[in-house]
Amino acid sequence: MKKLLAILLALAMVLSLAACGGGSTASDQNNAPAEQEPTGDAQPATEAEAAAPAADGEKETVELTLWGAENDQELLRQLADEFIASYASMVDLKVEVGVESESTAKDTVLTDIDAAADVFAFADDQLAELVNAGALQSLNEMDEALVNLAGKSIADVQAENGTGAIAAATYGDTLYAFPKEGGNGFFLYYDSDLISEDQVKTWDSLLDAAQASGKKVGMTLASGWYNAGFFLGAGFYAHLNADGTTDIDWNGTAPSGITGVQVTQAMLKIASHPAFQAVPDGGLSGEIATGNLCAVISGTWDADPVQQAFGGYAATVLPTFEAGGQTVQQYDYAGFKLVGVNAHSKNVGWATLLAEYITNEDAQRLRYTAHGSLPTNLAAASMPEIQDNVALKAIAAQDAYGVVQTVGGKYWDPTATFGEMIAQGQLNVDDEAGIQAALDSLVEGVTAPVD
Amino acid sequence: MKEEKSGGVSAFFAAVGSFFSDFGTAFAKGDVFVKLSVLWWGAGYARRKQFVKALLMTLLEGAIIVFSVKIAAQYVPKFGTLGTVQAEKVFNVATMRNEWNDYDNSFMILLMSLFSFVVWVFAFVVLVKNTVACYNLQLTAERGGHINNFKEDVHTLIEEKFYLTMLTLPVLGIVIFTMIPILLLIFVAFTNYDQNHMPPNQLFTWVGLRNFANILGGGGMTVTFGYAFVRVLAWTLVWAFFATFTTYFGGIFLSMLLNSKRTKAPKFWRLLFVITIAVPQFVSLLLVRNFFSNGGIVNTICANIGLTGFLRSAGLISTSYIPFLSAPGWAHVMIILINIWIGMPFQMLIATGVLMNLPSDQLESARIDGATPFQQFRYITMPYLLFVTGPSLVTDFVKNINNFNVIYLLTTGVYTTTNQAMANSQAKEVDLLVTWLFTLTQDYYNYKMAAVIGIMVFIVCAVFTLLAFNFMISGDKEGVYN
Numbered sequence: 001m002k003k004l005l006a007i008l009l010a011l012a013m014v015l016s017l018a019a020c021g022g023g024s025t026a027s028d029q030n031n032a033p034a035e036q037e038p039t040g041d042a043q044p045a046t047e048a049e050a051a052a053p054a055a056d057g058e059k060e061t062v063e064l065t066l067w068g069a070e071n072d073q074e075l076l077r078q079l080a081d082e083f084i085a086s087y088a089s090m091v092d093l094k095v096e097v098g099v100e101s102e103s104t105a106k107d108t109v110l111t112d113i114d115a116a117a118d119v120f121a122f123a124d125d126q127l128a129e130l131v132n133a134g135a136l137q138s139l140n141e142m143d144e145a146l147v148n149l150a151g152k153s154i155a156d157v158q159a160e161n162g163t164g165a166i167a168a169a170t171y172g173d174t175l176y177a178f179p180k181e182g183g184n185g186f187f188l189y190y191d192s193d194l195i196s197e198d199q200v201k202t203w204d205s206l207l208d209a210a211q212a213s214g215k216k217v218g219m220t221l222a223s224g225w226y227n228a229g230f231f232l233g234a235g236f237y238a239h240l241n242a243d244g245t246t247d248i249d250w251n252g253t254a255p256s257g258i259t260g261v262q263v264t265q266a267m268l269k270i271a272s273h274p275a276f277q278a279v280p281d282g283g284l285s286g287e288i289a290t291g292n293l294c295a296v297i298s299g300t301w302d303a304d305p306v307q308q309a310f311g312g313y314a315a316t317v318l319p320t321f322e323a324g325g326q327t328v329q330q331y332d333y334a335g336f337k338l339v340g341v342n343a344h345s346k347n348v349g350w351a352t353l354l355a356e357y358i359t360n361e362d363a364q365r366l367r368y369t370a371h372g373s374l375p376t377n378l379a380a381a382s383m384p385e386i387q388d389n390v391a392l393k394a395i396a397a398q399d400a401y402g403v404v405q406t407v408g409g410k411y412w413d414p415t416a417t418f419g420e421m422i423a424q425g426q427l428n429v430d431d432e433a434g435i436q437a438a439l440d441s442l443v444e445g446v447t448a449p450v451d
Numbered sequence: 452m453k454e455e456k457s458g459g460v461s462a463f464f465a466a467v468g469s470f471f472s473d474f475g476t477a478f479a480k481g482d483v484f485v486k487l488s489v490l491w492w493g494a495g496y497a498r499r500k501q502f503v504k505a506l507l508m509t510l511l512e513g514a515i516i517v518f519s520v521k522i523a524a525q526y527v528p529k530f531g532t533l534g535t536v537q538a539e540k541v542f543n544v545a546t547m548r549n550e551w552n553d554y555d556n557s558f559m560i561l562l563m564s565l566f567s568f569v570v571w572v573f574a575f576v577v578l579v580k581n582t583v584a585c586y587n588l589q590l591t592a593e594r595g596g597h598i599n600n601f602k603e604d605v606h607t608l609i610e611e612k613f614y615l616t617m618l619t620l621p622v623l624g625i626v627i628f629t630m631i632p633i634l635l636l637i638f639v640a641f642t643n644y645d646q647n648h649m650p651p652n653q654l655f656t657w658v659g660l661r662n663f664a665n666i667l668g669g670g671g672m673t674v675t676f677g678y679a680f681v682r683v684l685a686w687t688l689v690w691a692f693f694a695t696f697t698t699y700f701g702g703i704f705l706s707m708l709l710n711s712k713r714t715k716a717p718k719f720w721r722l723l724f725v726i727t728i729a730v731p732q733f734v735s736l737l738l739v740r741n742f743f744s745n746g747g748i749v750n751t752i753c754a755n756i757g758l759t760g761f762l763r764s765a766g767l768i769s770t771s772y773i774p775f776l777s778a779p780g781w782a783h784v785m786i787i788l789i790n791i792w793i794g795m796p797f798q799m800l801i802a803t804g805v806l807m808n809l810p811s812d813q814l815e816s817a818r819i820d821g822a823t824p825f826q827q828f829r830y831i832t833m834p835y836l837l838f839v840t841g842p843s844l845v846t847d848f849v850k851n852i853n854n855f856n857v858i859y860l861l862t863t864g865v866y867t868t869t870n871q872a873m874a875n876s877q878a879k880e881v882d883l884l885v886t887w888l889f890t891l892t893q894d895y896y897n898y899k900m901a902a903v904i905g906i907m908v909f910i911v912c913a914v915f916t917l918l919a920f921n922f923m924i925s926g927d928k929e930g931v932y933n
Contacts, residue, residue: 110896113651134538134652137549141542148544222867244647280745280777282864287746343540344651349547409646409895417874420867424778425769438871445675445875450647 061092062347064354065117067100067108072121075370076358083357087149087350095354102337109135109342118345119355121180124168124336125405128240136176137341142352150353160361165376168336168404177338178359181367183300183374184335186226187398188319189391190295191215192312203270203321203330206295211275215294221271221423223281224407224415225333226297230267232331232403234258234323239406244450246408251439258324260439261432264422266323268429271422278423281416299335300374303391315394317401334402336376407446414445474579477586488585489578495585499592503601508581515574523567530564533557533642534654558650561642565634569626640902649896662903676900679876679887684907686783687883690858691851693787694794699844701791702798703836707828709799710806721803724796732793736860739789743775744865750775776865779880786881790857805839806832845919849912853885862886884908 068076080095087093098117100108106126109116113135122130130136139146143154154175158166165179190200194213199205210217220226228238235254239247250260270276279287284298288305296306297318307313318330339359345351357363364375365383374392375381386392418438421427427435477485484498492512493505529535534555541550591598599607608616641657642648648655666680705724709717727735742749750772753759762768768778776782809832817827837844858881868879877895878887888904891897 107893110649129646133646133649137542144544145542145547280865280867283744283746290746343549345549347547348542348549349544413868413874413877414871416867417869417871421869421871424774424869426869441871441875445871448875450645 059090059092061094062350063094063096064119064345064347064351065096065098066354066358067098067105067117067120068358069102069121070099071371072367073097073099075363075366079358079363079366080354083354086357087353090149091350093350106130113342113344116342116344118342118347118351119339119358120342121337121339122177123184124177124338125333125407127169127176127338127340128171128406129244129409130340131171131176132244134343135340137343137345137348137352139175139177139341139352142341142349145349145352146356150356152356157356160378161376162378162381164334164399164402164404165336168334169338171406177340178355179376180337180339180359181364181373182334182336182376182399183392183395184337185332185395185398185402186229186297186299187315187317187332187391187394188295188297189302189306189310189313189315189394191310192314194294194311197314197316200295200316201319202327203319206319207270207273207275210294211273213294216275216277216292218277218279218284218287218293218296220281220284220297221267221278221419222416223419224412225405226281227267227415227419227422228405229318229330229332230263230321230323230328231260232333233321233328233401234263236260236263238411238446240408244408245448246411246446248411248443248446251436251443256324256326256328258326258328261435262324263328264427264435264439265429265432266321266328267422268425268427270321272425272429300372300391300395303372313390315390317394317398329401331401331403332398333405334399335405337373408450410448410450411446414442418442470579473583477583481582481586482589485582485585485589488582492578492581495581495588499588499598501588501598501601501604504604511577512574515570518570519567522563523570526560526563527567529555529560531657533656534560537654538652554651555654556650557642557644557648557655561638562631562635565631565638569631569634636902636905639898640906642899644898644902645900646896658899662899666900666903666907675872675876678872679878680904680907682873682880683878683882683884683887684911686880687852687911690783690787690854690883691848694790694851694854694857695844695848697787697791698794698798699840699847701795702800703802703833705795705799706802706806707832710803721799724799727793728796728800732856733860735793736789736857740776740861740865743785743789745770745772745774745777747775749773776861777867779868779870782862782866782881786858786861789861790854793857801840801843802836805836809835841923842920845916845923848919849916852883852908852912852915854883855885855889858883859886859889884911 066076066080076097080097084093084095100117100120102121102123105120105122106129109120109122109130110133113133116135127136139157140154146157147153157178158175161179162182165182166175169175169177169179188200188206190206191213194215195206195209199209207217231238231250231254235256235258236250236252237248238250241247250263253259271278277287277293279296284296285302285305287293288296288298288302288309291309293309296302298306306315318332320327320329322328339355341348341351341355359377361375361377361380364373364377364380367373368375368380368383368386372389372392374386374395375383421438427438478489481495482498484494487494488496492508496502496505496508534557536552536555538554539552542548543550588598640662641659642655643658643661644655647653665676667677708714709721714720741747744750750759753773759768759771759773762773763771768774770778774781775785813831814827817831822830862879862881866879866881868874870880873879877890877897882890884904885908888901888908891904892901
């Protein structure tokens with residue numbers, strides 16, 4: 001009677017086989033065009049078909065998925081509809097807009113590249129890893145398609161956007177994404193009722209003024225995004241190698257002659273000031289709302305809470321600090337939000353056109369109107385209302401002291417821990433050997449092979 | 452069919468032995484159709500005029516052959532290398548599409564090869580069982596016995612052997628949804644599947660025991676991985692021990708308090724505790740995390756009443772806040788305390804149920820003999836509770852080893868380690884093996900190391916469960932209570 005059991009099993013298995021078979025044929029479709037490739041004669045025919053699709057009355061249907069941030073959904077839908085309408089004579093486009101935070105896009109995309117959206121928005125620090133995993137389409141390859149259908153070359157895109165934004169979207173010599181918005185860096189907000197314009201210029205005077213007012217200066221130290229600003233200002237670097245590892249020199253001496261130990265000592269001095277408040281990563285908005293702060297290092301996303309909490313709403317570039325007998329300007333990581341095209345998209349050409357469309361000058365103007373994003377497009381950025389925006393003016397000024405961030409995954413935990421050690425006062429200002437050892441451990445962790 | 456109740460390892464080998472010896476006998480002594488049924492599964496049935504069965508077996512065999520040729524043949528030959536052809540693409544302006552080469556996807560090769568192996572093992576078992584069954588049919592026929600027609604076969608499957616019919620689907624589910632993923636996990640532990648080797652654009656391949664050498668401290672590249680592993684493992688075991696026993700005994704005492712005749716309105720109190728169960732765990736945990744965070748309400752209160760200043764002057768803390776969930780030691784104790792609050796009500800309910808069934812005659816006679824309440828508890832209530840709830844204590848311990856929720860929700864975003872060696876391996880002092888595994892896969896795509904840790908967790912749980920059950924179930928403890 002076991003045979004009948006076997007038969008039942010068999011039936012179930014045949015069903016599951018059928019399911020598997022279906023799955024593999026679907027993935028085979030990826031390979032199908034490759035098989036056609038050698039038969040060169042077939043191509044002119046398809047070209048003619050693509051060039052004059054309307055002629056034979058049968059428009060090709062192209063389905064695209066677009067992932068963007070929660071607050072961008074409405075605008076993306078509107079732009080996608082315009083995009084569909086503008087190419088309606090050539091193809092039958094369908095665009096599905098989905099929510100995927102720009103800060104987590106990389107994680108979702110890399111989990112399953114084949115299942116990810118055709119076009120997705122992401123923060124520029126994810127670019128290198130996305131490129132290394134082969135998830136992003138090289139836009140230089142798409143030049144011809146863009147010129148044909150959007151009347152715009154890659155060189156045009158590079159020319160009409162800010163150099164920082166283009167640098168952030170470029171890996172090697174290849175452009176991998178369209179810049180969508182800038183201003184994703186940090187600067188200093190302060191309460192101009194309590195602190196004067198002169199006092200915010202250096203950390204010493206800022207902290208003293210804060211102490212006099214009975215309030216504090218908030219900053220996140222336990223994050224490699226924020227605490228790098230001290231080292232970058234002194235001329236140190238942290239950048240990504242081609243093999244996915246990160247190169248970092250914070251335990252050495254910068255070209256300026258300042259050592260990593262001296263920068264750390266300056267950080268310790270700041271962190272131990274009674275008016276300094278170390279805020280855990282992600283806790284800044286909550287801390288601002290308590291009203292205990294009179295100045296805070298944060299970005300444009302905190303403009304609203306700051307405006308509500310501070311009597312005199314003002315913003316400016318980050319202050320300077322003293323290290324190794326020199327005055328050092330604190331830097332920030334100039335962050336950008338980009339829109340990339342999935343290299344595994346079935347319709348990579350149309351996906352590229354859509355990505356370009358939702359990041360062009362008009363789209364960036366609309367995006368500023370919708371939620372105050374700083375345009376990367378030079379023409380859009382010259383809008384008069386942007387020149388009057390306190391936070392955007394500060395971030396634009398800070399851009400002179402900003403570095404585009406390219407680091408690997410191993411960068412984050414060691415730098416966060418290093419910042420937390422400073423925040424908790426676990427390092428002693430006078431113990432140079434101890435600081436050097438901590439910096440050496442930091443460098444060892446960050447430069448560890450991706451393994 | 453076979454004797455399977457004698458238990459133990461020997462029975463297993465006896466079963467395996469008879470599996471093959473039965474096949475040998477059948478193949479040697481069977482007639483030509485039995486021999487032929489090794490090649491054509493339907494042969495034996497066709498000879499005995501069981502045509503429906505013959506057809507079904509032929510279809511099954513055909514399906515397996517088609518699967519082997521069409522699907523398995525694409526993947527299994529590449530199993531040794533996990534693929535050699537890297538993905539490459541060219542954009543075709545005319546079609547507006549990328550044209551890919553016929554590249555290898557290491558993950559698909561691994562997965563489909565595993566699936567093929569499972570199918571082939573299944574096919575082999577069916578082949579052997581089938582031959583034996585055909586031989587039995589031949590014997591029945593030679594004896595002149597009755598040979599079931601298809602209707603009768605179906606009938607037995609519904610009446611006499613209904614358990615087989617019922618078990619088919621669950622077994623199939625376990626094979627597809629549990630066994631294949633577990634096998635996959637085990638195989639991944641022997642590959643270099645990580646961020647630099649992510650399909651579909653990159654290939655990964657076999658690396659032997661290198662990952663295990665790394666985690667056990669032998670690796671040159673990840674010196675800190677072994678360091679972190681030992682500490683995470685130690686905290687996992689400490690946590691599992693305390694989390695299990697604090698909630699267990701807490702629950703028992705609570706339920707005894709509520710069951711006491713002197714307690715007024717026991718239902719009301721019980722309801723209060725049960726409410727913590729009713730609120731979803733992640734909501735209450737996230738709230739508690741915010742209460743105890745560095746700038747949370749508890750810290751504000753402590754600072755206002757001067758407790759923070761007192762601890763600071765006593766030298767117990769170096770920060771301007773009490774690091775309830777952000778410093779090692781503090782966080783470890785807080786997590787266990789918070790877990791008592793979360794976990795005790797469950798144990799209370801279980802203990803209440805058991806206490807209600809406590810044989811009251813024993814308690815009464817003890818009372819008449821002049822036993823104190825503590826003696827009653829020590830010698831009657833507690834042994835009885837331990838006897839009844841012992842197995843669940845073991846499962847609780849294993850569950851706590853893998854208690855992801857409490858640790859992850861309480862520490863993510865508030866706990867930053869200051870131990871650089873831990874940070875260099877992406878671990879924290881408060882990580883359990885399972886939360887570390889989550890970070891490695893979710894944030895660092897280090898699937899191979901996550902697989903190794905997964906195997907380690909499995910070994911820890913398996914060893915503990917076997918030991919505990921053997922210890923508890925061996926001996927005739929049952930007799931004590933009868």
